[in-house]
Amino acid sequence: MWKGRSGEGLAFCGAACVCCCIVGIILALIGLGIAKIVIGAIHLHDCPLQDLVPIWLIVSGVAPIFFGGSARKQGDDGDESQSPARSVCGVIGLVFNLAWLICGSLWVYPTFGTVNNDDFVPCIGNVTTGCSQDCHKPTLTFAFAMVTIDWIFFVFWCITTLCSFRAICSRSRGGAQISA
Template sequence: MGKGKDGGLECCMACGAAACCCLMVIIVIALAGLGIAKIVMGAIYLHDCSIEDLIPIWLIVSGCAPILFGGFGRQNNEDSGDGNKLCGTICGVIGFLFNLAWLICGSVWVYPNYRTVTADDFTPCTGNITTGCTQGNCDKSLITFAFAMATLDWIFMGLWIVLIGCLILRVCKGSKKNDINLI
């Protein structure tokens, strides 16, 4: 087969597929790195946030949860029956709902305290300072990191919801076309 229009198209398709694969690998590595960073920051500052003790725990769990629930994704094994696919889908939905609920909890803990700790007039009640101060303290690097991670998690959650909505819409349109063909 000589060089022609089809050869160029095949090359473009191969380059596009390779670019998509590389992009997916980069995204997976970046998300794994963020999960590890959350676990490390939560563990390092586990006892350094008395204003809200659950912020470091939120970081640790939100770093571990995608790793734990990630193994429940749908398997493309041809030998597996519909029951395995349904089980994988149910576990994936449970993991998604857990991550959403945990993100809401983390936002309730992080956002108000971020505003308090990073305010210019923030003074923790320590030693002889007892008036005009705030009970509890939180390491600024921890609260800033937690704020950034909560915001980033909301962005990813929004993207996931849009993607899931598009997939559901596509499935619904596909089933309507099949219904029309049956009539």
């Protein structure tokens, strides 16, 4: 009599857990985006060694907000069709974010390596010969972490997308075999 009830409870708990995780990830990403904008704006002129690092932080925080409207959204009638302009905007956003992530990697990683090198001598105080321009270390460390996290999320997104396409293809092949 109660055989199906425990399975339904577990399914509900699993669905609630997944929803909470998704909401948590979205809130964390929004928070990281805001932090990128704020830290990049505050330290805009504090990295003469590579002055594009704070700019990268600002743009990488703003871009997802700007292109976020191109996400797929179901209509009221359950139709998932998108306008071509929205799809093109989504592709442009994806390409821009990937290109900007590559640029950030080219600016942040070498600068981080230079500043953390043992023989790096910053031009501070009376030291003016044999030294290099410095970069605000907390900003550079934050940018290094953000580039790394962005790459991790990009790879995760690619894997998720490929798995989704694989599942869709296997369903469509299975449906074609059954109807034939």
